[in-house]
Amino acid sequence: MILELDCGNSFIKWRVLCADVRRVFREGVVDSDDALLEGLSKLDGLALKHCRLVSVRTTEETAALASILMQAFGVSVVCATPAREMAGVRNGYDEFERLGLDRWLAMLGGFHLASGACLVLDFGTAVTADFIAADGEHLGGFICPGMPLMRNQLRTHTRKIRYGDLAAERALESLAPGRTTVEAVERGCSLMLRGFVLTQLELARSYWGDEFVVFLTGGDAPLVSGIVPEARLVPDLIFVGLAMACPLS
Numbered sequence: 001m002i003l004e005l006d007c008g009n010s011f012i013k014w015r016v017l018c019a020d021v022r023r024v025f026r027e028g029v030v031d032s033d034d035a036l037l038e039g040l041s042k043l044d045g046l047a048l049k050h051c052r053l054v055s056v057r058t059t060e061e062t063a064a065l066a067s068i069l070m071q072a073f074g075v076s077v078v079c080a081t082p083a084r085e086m087a088g089v090r091n092g093y094d095e096f097e098r099l100g101l102d103r104w105l106a107m108l109g110g111f112h113l114a115s116g117a118c119l120v121l122d123f124g125t126a127v128t129a130d131f132i133a134a135d136g137e138h139l140g141g142f143i144c145p146g147m148p149l150m151r152n153q154l155r156t157h158t159r160k161i162r163y164g165d166l167a168a169e170r171a172l173e174s175l176a177p178g179r180t181t182v183e184a185v186e187r188g189c190s191l192m193l194r195g196f197v198l199t200q201l202e203l204a205r206s207y208w209g210d211e212f213v214v215f216l217t218g219g220d221a222p223l224v225s226g227i228v229p230e231a232r233l234v235p236d237l238i239f240v241g242l243a244m245a246c247p248l249s
């Protein structure tokens with residue numbers, strides 16, 4: 001079995017692939033290294049042989065997690081590393097090693113699945129957009145605050161914006177102008193995300209006409225999927241790229 005990890009800024013997304021790697025044995029989302037260890041050690045029938053991971057955390061944090069996993073499960077851990085070029089995609093950053101590895105892997109996955117020009121949109125703690133042309137050239141991208149950051153900035157920097165998670169979830173059942181604080185904030189931020197998406201689509205069209213594929217990934221992708229019906233919602237896009245960047249013999 002292979003353990004795969006996507007270590008983001010807020011959560012660790014994990015999954016265990018069966019020996020036949022087309023099947024997922026178990027998967028989950030946790031908010032700390034400890035919770036990951038606890039969750040994994042509770043799995044019946046877990047027999048890990050390999051582990052591969054991508055992290056946007058510091059080198060120290062990533063090394064610490066890798067060493068915990070090696071100790072706990074006796075597996076070697078392979079970490080995705082930056083590259084100037086891979087699987088036909090050319091990193092467009094001036095300093096390629098500074099491009100977030102989650103973005104890089106999502107780009108590799110997207111270009112592979114599209115076999116052509118694509119726009120990759122990831123809705124996590126941050127929201128990112130990346131443009132990959134049909135010849136594999138990465139034109140660059142955009143980074144902006146995601147839903148959790150936008151909402152927390154408002155909560156932190158105002159006195160009177162306070163509400164719980166359940167109310168937030170309910171508020172998003174419609175996008176009509178809010179009549180309560182929670183509706184006004186949640187719907188406002190949701191519209192910001194949608195506006196961002198529409199702008200990215202316009203830019204992609206100006207480059208490639210209709211000849212491109214849009215990929216949506218990340219925990220908050222469902223908030224915008226309705227406005228891009230033609231997009232491919234691929235929750236595990238980073239894992240698709242991870243398997244490409246870290247093949248296991």
Ligand SMILES: Nc1ncnc2c1ncn2[C@@H]1O[C@H](COP(=O)(O)OP(=O)(O)OP(=O)(O)O)[C@@H](O)[C@H]1O
Nearest residue numbers: 008009010011029123124125126147148218219220
């Ligand atoms: N099962 C879940 N667990 C945690 N967050 C979830 C879940 N389902 C949806 N979400 C939403 O996804 C968002 C987090 O996105 P995601 O997990 O893709 O990224 P992240 O780890 O926070 O950050 P990064 O972009 O650095 O990977 C949160 O806003 C949260 O509301």
Ligand SMILES: CC(C)(CO)[C@@H](O)C(=O)NCCC(=O)O
Nearest residue numbers: 056098099100101102103126143
């Ligand atoms: C932008 C995030 C936070 C998205 O998860 C991550 O990709 C990251 O930390 N990137 C490094 C900065 C950059 O990509 O330019």
Ligand SMILES: [K+]
Nearest residue numbers: 008102124218
């Ligand atoms: K991510």
